[in-house]
Amino acid sequence: MATTTARAGDGPILQVGATGHLGGLILGELMSRGKKVRALVRTGTDTSKLPTSVEVVRGDLLDPASLNAAAEGVSTIVTSAIGYSQRKPGDSLRTDVEGNRNLIEAASRARVPRFVLLSILACDQAREVPHFWAKKEAEDLLAQRGVPFVSLRPGAFLYAPEGPYGQMIRQGLEHGQVFAMTPEGVRITYIAPSEVARAVAMAVDEPRAIGQKIDLGSDRALSGPEYAALIAKVLGRPVSAASAAGGRGGDQDMMAMFRFFQTGKYVADTRRQAELFGPVPKVEDGARQMLTGLGLLPSK
Numbered sequence: 001m002a003t004t005t006a007r008a009g010d011g012p013i014l015q016v017g018a019t020g021h022l023g024g025l026i027l028g029e030l031m032s033r034g035k036k037v038r039a040l041v042r043t044g045t046d047t048s049k050l051p052t053s054v055e056v057v058r059g060d061l062l063d064p065a066s067l068n069a070a071a072e073g074v075s076t077i078v079t080s081a082i083g084y085s086q087r088k089p090g091d092s093l094r095t096d097v098e099g100n101r102n103l104i105e106a107a108s109r110a111r112v113p114r115f116v117l118l119s120i121l122a123c124d125q126a127r128e129v130p131h132f133w134a135k136k137e138a139e140d141l142l143a144q145r146g147v148p149f150v151s152l153r154p155g156a157f158l159y160a161p162e163g164p165y166g167q168m169i170r171q172g173l174e175h176g177q178v179f180a181m182t183p184e185g186v187r188i189t190y191i192a193p194s195e196v197a198r199a200v201a202m203a204v205d206e207p208r209a210i211g212q213k214i215d216l217g218s219d220r221a222l223s224g225p226e227y228a229a230l231i232a233k234v235l236g237r238p239v240s241a242a243s244a245a246g247g248r249g250g251d252q253d254m255m256a257m258f259r260f261f262q263t264g265k266y267v268a269d270t271r272r273q274a275e276l277f278g279p280v281p282k283v284e285d286g287a288r289q290m291l292t293g294l295g296l297l298p299s300k
């Protein structure tokens with residue numbers, strides 16, 4: 001057991017995934033609340049964009065020893081890391097399964113007072129989607145080890161990632177098309193990453209959140225055609241819905257996720273979110289943020 005746990009209440013927040021898109025937004029929210037942040041960053045990852053006040057410790061979810069050292073004396077662990085998105089060569093679901101397990105075991109050994117996990121909406125109903133199920137298993141392990149946790153389960157991000165995926169969304173929209181993940185009548189939840197980041201930062205301090213699995217979403221879920229209509233309205237020009245699933249045959253996990261979306265179970269119950277984190281955001285606002293991020297709307 002860690003010897004510094006008596007000081008844990010004043011210790012920094014250990015953030016895992018701070019160099020990611022969502023992680024950067026979470027870091028901004030934590031800093032704006034005056035939090036001390038220790039970021040666990042992989043060797044070779046560029047940290048030049050992190051604020052200088054952030055304590056950078058080198059480590060890896062797949063290197064348990066590095067996690068023991070990083071978790072020493074921290075007040076909270078926040079993780080939005082993911083291997084599934086394959087940011088680096090060699091990244092895989094192993095990070096989501098084994099990596100999260102390593103982090104939770106380190107938190108348990110160090111008796112970390114709070115662990116905020118970025119989970120996924122309806123993960124416990126999606127046995128057939130490996131990266132969803134990995135989150136469910138992480139939630140289970142947190143409970144088994146008695147680590148005080150908050151699990152936040154957002155819906156699909158309305159975001160404009162850099163790289164080929166963002167480029168594909170932009171090019172589609174330039175040709176008047178959006179990728180619609182469900183047909184008419186089947187709705188899924190979307191949310192802006194900025195709203196997820198705000199909830200994560202609030203979950204660090206909110207006493208009522210402990211031990212809860214909290215759905216995060218917007219004011220309403222949307223079918224594919226409703227999503228296309230919303231994007232058209234916000235963009236101010238016609239947009240039609242194109243099926244997203246067709247071009248992705250190589251990725252079994254993603255295909256399983258698209259199939260799961262068709263069940264209608266990927267819809268957030270936002271009542272707890274509203275109680276703990278304030279008014280549930282409007283999906284229009286998330287769409288506007290995404291389109292601005294893609295450079296298709298002027299930033300204010």
Ligand SMILES: NC(=O)c1ccc[n+]([C@@H]2O[C@H](COP(=O)([O-])OP(=O)(O)OC[C@H]3O[C@@H](n4cnc5c(N)ncnc54)[C@H](OP(=O)(O)O)[C@@H]3O)[C@@H](O)[C@H]2O)c1
Nearest residue numbers: 017019020021022042045060061080081082085087156157
């Ligand atoms: N996208 C969605 O629609 C959606 C929906 C619901 C939930 N989520 C959840 O949201 C979170 C953020 O997703 P994202 O796609 O935005 O992530 P992302 O930007 O790709 O960032 C992933 C982060 O994880 C870090 N990481 C990866 N492997 C690691 C390892 N072995 N050890 C330590 N750090 C590691 C990366 O570090 P490097 O900079 O070193 O690569 C990066 O900082 C994930 O937990 C995801 O499951 C996403």
